[in-house]
Amino acid sequence: MTRATIKDVSRVAGVSIKTVSRVLNKERYVSDDMRQKVEEAVARLNYHPSLAARTLAGRRSFQIGLIHDNPSPYYIFNMQAGVGQRCREADFRMIVQPCDINSPGLVDDIGALIDQAQLDGIIMTPPVTDVGTALAELFRRKIPVVRVQPGTDLTATSAVYIDNVQAADDMTAYLISLGHRRIGLVTGHANYFASGQRLTGYRQALQRAGIGFDAALVHPGQFDFQSGTAAAEALLALPEPPTAIFASSDEMAAGVLAAAHRKGISVPGQLSVAGFDDTDLAQVVWPSLTTIRQPIRDLGYAAADLLLEFGETIERRQLPHELIVRGSTAGPRA
Amino acid sequence: MTRATIKDVSRVAGVSIKTVSRVLNKERYVSDDMRQKVEEAVARLNYHPSLAARTLAGRRSFQIGLIHDNPSPYYIFNMQAGVGQRCREADFRMIVQPCDINSPGLVDDIGALIDQAQLDGIIMTPPVTDVGTALAELFRRKIPVVRVQPGTDLTATSAVYIDNVQAADDMTAYLISLGHRRIGLVTGHANYFASGQRLTGYRQALQRAGIGFDAALVHPGQFDFQSGTAAAEALLALPEPPTAIFASSDEMAAGVLAAAHRKGISVPGQLSVAGFDDTDLAQVVWPSLTTIRQPIRDLGYAAADLLLEFGETIERRQLPHELIVRGSTAGPRA
DNA sequence: TGTGGATAAGATAACGTTGTCATATCGGAA
DNA sequence: TTCCGATATGACAACGTTATCTTATCCACA
Structure with missing residues (x-):
């Protein structure tokens, strides 16, 4: 038994391939009747569309990249958690790409990633956010970018940050x-x-x-x-x-x-x-x-959200920080 | 200017599409002459093959999945670093999938991941390693699996671990x-x-x-x-x-x-x-x-290595641990 | 009653690779 | 010389989707 394809679904549902595709992509102009038939067939066959085929045929890959050069496990873990959650909600996938901002191959690596995976968008965290050559490459490719806490060219891309x-x-x-x-x-x-x-x-x-x-x-x-x-x-x-x-x-x-x-x-x-x-x-x-x-997870979520909701349109979002008082501070000479 | 395709490369190199494909995949039966022509054209066009097309046409996706349900940022970060490094060496991509071992949808989620991305293999970390239903699903799909520090069914899959x-x-x-x-x-x-x-x-x-x-x-x-x-x-x-x-x-x-x-x-x-x-x-x-x-990064590297080198063949690798003495221990009543 | 825009569905051609099969050449053994 | 396996290259179909174009209804309005 091999994987089910859209063809199998269309046969079981008794509709055309294109109609199945329409239901899958939530396009307009599908009758409730058809929609229901398709959904039943999808469930029955436990069908999951091939991302590869969708990417090849369409102009979207349903994948976004998270590029970082950050040595802090805590930061990266939470950033991934936030981005990942928003991706899951939209049925997108997150591709994590560590990099080295001092490597001469940085720009090529980013280019290769985008080419190979046909990413729909890129999220960058500091300090990659402020590497001019990398930014230039992304602009050249006209790919939507959201930067987390950027330091330069603040209005050049969408951004999320705290004050x-x-x-x-x-x-x-x-x-x-x-x-x-x-x-x-x-x-x-x-x-x-x-x-x-x-x-x-x-x-x-x-x-x-x-x-x-x-x-x-x-x-x-x-x-x-x-x-x-x-x-x-x-x-x-x-x-x-x-x-x-x-x-x-x-x-x-x-x-x-x-x-x-x-x-x-x-x-x-x-x-x-x-x-x-x-x-x-x-x-x-x-x-x-x-x-x-610093609400790192929320920053990641917001970054992915901007990417998915606004695409190339530049948008900014500031998130609140919070002073947390614990045991390490007190008045002087107490 | 749009992305270069294999067709562009073949035109520039003056060879057939198939020959370019052969060079890219390091297949046998390609003359040095051809190989060189192709490599030059690839470099000149800054060509990167479309992963989507390769996945669709071939039987490999050049992607492996890392499935975890681990709350420790440190553990996950290092595991990802190790797996990621080995992937980069082999020009593979790593898909990270957090999950919840108590979720009823666990098995379906894993199945969907494999179907959609057509993964070439799966790496699991504890405690996901020992979820029987998930393991059974993977066996059903006959997908190569490497488990990190498994506790049950020790010989059922490849594994890396410490003593x-x-x-x-x-x-x-x-x-x-x-x-x-x-x-x-x-x-x-x-x-x-x-x-x-x-x-x-x-x-x-x-x-x-x-x-x-x-x-x-x-x-x-x-x-x-x-x-x-x-x-x-x-x-x-x-x-x-x-x-x-x-x-x-x-x-x-x-x-x-x-x-x-x-x-x-x-x-x-x-x-x-x-x-x-x-x-x-x-x-x-x-x-x-x-x-x-515990050499977490090395465990990740080894896990990816087993997957890429041995595929479905079951292999095991034990890595050394080390006692690190620092300041928190001394003799009693010192 | 005829007209046109919104709705609904399908047929068919892409998308950019690899798989399969066909073909050509070369060197060595019979 | 003849034949065969190893080497080398190409033509073309296939992979599983989405895009584009076409066709058929339906309903509101003149």
């Missing part, structure tokens, strides 16, 4: 409201525009509170644990060390926690620590992290 | 070698056969060392942080509490750490803690975890 400036501002303001005046900031990887945006939000909140900006309190990081530890060690060795450290990612915040533990500095007693992202990590370290929740 | 019994034995023996006699065990989720295997390894090591098995020291968990915390609280409240706790996952070990921190119990001074998996988490908590490294 990173406001989020960092919120967190900084929260720390200030606890009584902190010397707040360290560990910035993110320079490849990510979000890093700069979070710095902006930090400065903005300080200024509003009338606290002078001290460059010594800002230490570069790369979003990972190691750089969080290193940054914390540098900041805590200052003549006038901070009473709170705001790390631009939960991983770095975990690094700060580890550094504090090692030095016997109690958190939040002697030092408050805040993260960003609200990854699983935030609730698994001790003490659990005060952080900014 | 969970030995791994748990290794860890338990290590803790005993440090001088521990009362070692708590937090077991994993009952859906996973690995959970039982790790318990077996634990008992095995105890017995070899002449330490009596105490059921009170074994507490059920579900692989997650919460259950680790709960188990630790229960174990530490025993009249004669353990001096070491071996959790069957790093997440649960992190939960044990948190419980210890909360109670003011120092690790590893008053309590040793060990995990399992060596996820990113192990190095991000404080103190960093002594654990068993």
Whole structure:
């Protein structure tokens, strides 16, 4: 017994092939009578149309690509979950393509993917979002693109994002409201525009509170644990060390926690620590992290939604972030 | 300008369509002369064959499926990385399909996936590996299957795995070698056969060392942080509490750490803690975890390799685990 | 009563590959 | 020399859908 084809369905239903196709594609001009006959036959034969044939014959492939170069399992997992869910709802398939933004073959790889799979659209996550050559290639092919949290050419494609400036501002303001005046900031990887945006939000909140900006309190990081530890060690060795450290990612915040533990500095007693992202990590370290929740899964869902609903039409959607207060922050010298 | 087709290539190279196809598929009986002409034309036109057309005409789709129902981002991310890498090497594509083993539609979903995408093979990870109805459906369709760490019907399909019994034995023996006699065990989720295997390894090591098995020291968990915390609280409240706790996952070990921190119990001074998996988490908590490294990425790579190299032929491959000693373990009452 | 637009259904030609079969050439053994 | 298997290439059908075009009704309206 081999797979059922549309021909089998049409025979069983007693209608033409084209009518079956019409029902499958929810086209207009099909009588309820026919529709029902076809649906019964489809169910009876447990028929599933061949994606290959549909792609070849039609101009759609029912597939979208998710391109990323992101080392964070948590980020990618949730992004995939969101995109994947929206795809399932529309009976689309998601093709995940990791890549390397420093590879010279990047543009060719993306081109090959689109050619081979005849993708109907592309979703990109940072930092791939801001690779000019890749973007240019996509424009050349006139393929619908949605970028997640893009940093450049903001109006060139559809996009979904959160307000990173406001989020960092919120967190900084929260720390200030606890009584902190010397707040360290560990910035993110320079490849990510979000890093700069979070710095902006930090400065903005300080200024509003009338606290002078001290460059010594800002230490570069790369979003990972190691750089969080290193940054914390540098900041805590200052003549006038901070009473709170705001790390631009939960991983770095975990690094700060580890550094504090090692030095016997109690958190939040002697030092408050805040993260960003609200990854699983935030609730698994001790003490659990005060952080900014970034709705990664929702961003993925929204990205796929824009692609499926609007296609080439450029659309933008901003999603809300949320300040999550947990055990790693408290007032200074408590 | 539209995509180049095989027809364009054949025209530019001055050969027949079939010859181009032969070169593309590395078939025999093609002269070097022809091969070179075709390759030049392919490069010049930047030609990429349509997967849809190849799938429709041939009997292969150049796609394999990865089916999972696993809540761990780390596990899935690494599994995908391994499978994906092997796929890229063979110019195959990986289709990732999350699923729900408790859903009544599970079998239908898998069937639909295979029908629609005409997959050349399937890789499954626990706990989907042991869902009898799903396995039966795959057998019915005679599709090559590789299971990662299967628990049942071990010889029914190809498989890749580590020796969970030995791994748990290794860890338990290590803790005993440090001088521990009362070692708590937090077991994993009952859906996973690995959970039982790790318990077996634990008992095995105890017995070899002449330490009596105490059921009170074994507490059920579900692989997650919460259950680790709960188990630790229960174990530490025993009249004669353990001096070491071996959790069957790093997440649960992190939960044990948190419980210890909360109670003011120092690790590893008053309590040793060990995990399992060596996820990113192990190095991000404080103190960093002594654990068993499970080569998840390599397992994925090997699984794809078996699928691509052996197809329907059943093959098995065991990969090595490794005991990783970090800061969370030491001798008792140090 | 005739006309035309909306509705409904089918026949047939694509889509871009691979499979199958046919054909031609070459080198070595009988 | 003759024949045969190995090598090399091409013509053409087939894969399972959708697109395009055609045909047939039906109903409202002039």
